[in-house]
Amino acid sequence: MSEASTLHDNNKPPFGVLLVNLGTPDEATPAGVKRFLSEFLHDHRVVDMTRWLWCPILHGVILPVRAPKVAKLYQSVWMDGGSPLMVYSLRQQQQLAKALGVPVALGMTYGSPSIEAGLDQLxxxxxxxxxxxxxxxQYSRTTTAAVFDKVAKVLKARADLPELRFVNQYYDHPEYIAALAGSVTDFWQQHGEPDYLLCSYHGIPKRYADNGDPYPHHCEATTAMLAEALAIPQDKMSMSYQSIFGREEWLKPYTEATIRELAQKGIKRLDVICPAFSVDCLETLEEIAEGCREVFLEAGGEAFNLIPCLNDSPAHITVMEKLVAQHSQGW
Known part of the structure; x- marks a missing residue:
């Protein structure tokens, strides 16, 4: 009898899956946003500034000023079930569990449900x-590595550890590229094709990439593979980086500046897709769909569209199924 059969006979699943995303405030209030941003911006993976210098700035300036502003932005995109990131993440977890037939838990690097809660559930x-x-x-020290840190911290306190496997990245996975291309094609079939397609990725400080973070190389590869899948000429598509924070130089070109330049060059209809985001969230629904749309129209553009993230689409659940099948071989 195989080991898998033995586990099944003991009413134990062969394995479980912990889906992890960044996280979100529990409520769209200044207090809720302040709690979330405090945990997020305390992570050394995200901000590596010396603590004695960073903490007074964070608690004395950034959180008091930004929390009320960000809370209003969250209120503009909040859904009946909570923030869009939470709503779509829960749908992903439920649909993936149904598709796989094994336990799937959801954990957030910051906020709730925590990674610890997800591991406890499994x-x-x-x-x-x-x-x-x-x-x-696309792997980054600010995202994927932060998940690893949290998992390790939780398990460090436990005597009995699970056998563990970790998906590092899937920026070039055929199913992921196919899902992105399919989402673009479906959108264009409904709304027509634009003059230009821009891939906007969440930015990171340039210094992180200079010190070995492969994130920009992964973003560039995803963009190139998506362009090939869509058969788009080089002069009709490019990439940029959004969500810039602070005075330090981040990866360039910046999304807002790129969008303004495209409008000034005569692009009348611009579509934007955000391949680094697995679900629509504040950064896509407010920053891109609202803020960048305004920038584009004020600079002379006429039509601006955000192509939705993959969210809980059947194609995205298939991507996850393929990743789980690939990384759980032998279990």
Whole structure:
């Protein structure tokens, strides 16, 4: 009898999956946003500034000023079930569990449900093997590595550890590229094709890339593979980086500046897709769909569209299924 059969006979699943995303405030209030941003911006993976210098700035200036402003932005995109990131992430977790037939838990690097809560849920369901799937196609120290840190911190305090596997990245996975291309094609079939397609990725400080973070190389590869899948000429598509924070130089070109330049060059209809985001969230629904749209129209553009993230689409669930099948071989 195989080991998998033995586990099944003991009413224990062969393995469990921990889906992880960044996280979100529990409520669209200044207090809720302040709690979330405090945990997020305290992470050394995100901000590596010396603590004695960074903490007074964070608590004395950034959080008091930004929390009320960001809370209003969240209020503009909030859904009945919470923030868009939470709503879509829960749908992903439920649909993936149904598709796989094994326990799937959801954990957030910051906020709730926590990674610890997700690991606890899988342990309570009898999972002695856990596959951690961070929903970041392109690896970065600020995202994927932060997930690893949190998982390690939780397990460090436990005597009995699960067998663990970790999906590092999937920026060039054929199913992921096909899902992106399919989402663009479907959008264009409904709304017509634009003059230009821009791939906007979340930015990171340039210094992180200079010190070895492969994130920009992964973003460039995703963009090139998507362009090939869509058969788009080089003069009709490019990439940029959004969500810039602070005075330090980040990866360039910046999305807002790129959008303004495209409008000034005569692009009348611009479509934007955000391949680094597995679900629509504040950065796509407010920053891109609202803020960047305004920039484009004020600079002379006429029509601006955000192509939705993959969210809980059947194609995206298939991507996750393929990743789980690939990384759980032998379990």
């Amino acid at each position: 342990r309570q369901q009898g999972c002695q093997r856990v596959l951690v799937l961070p929903l970041y196609p």
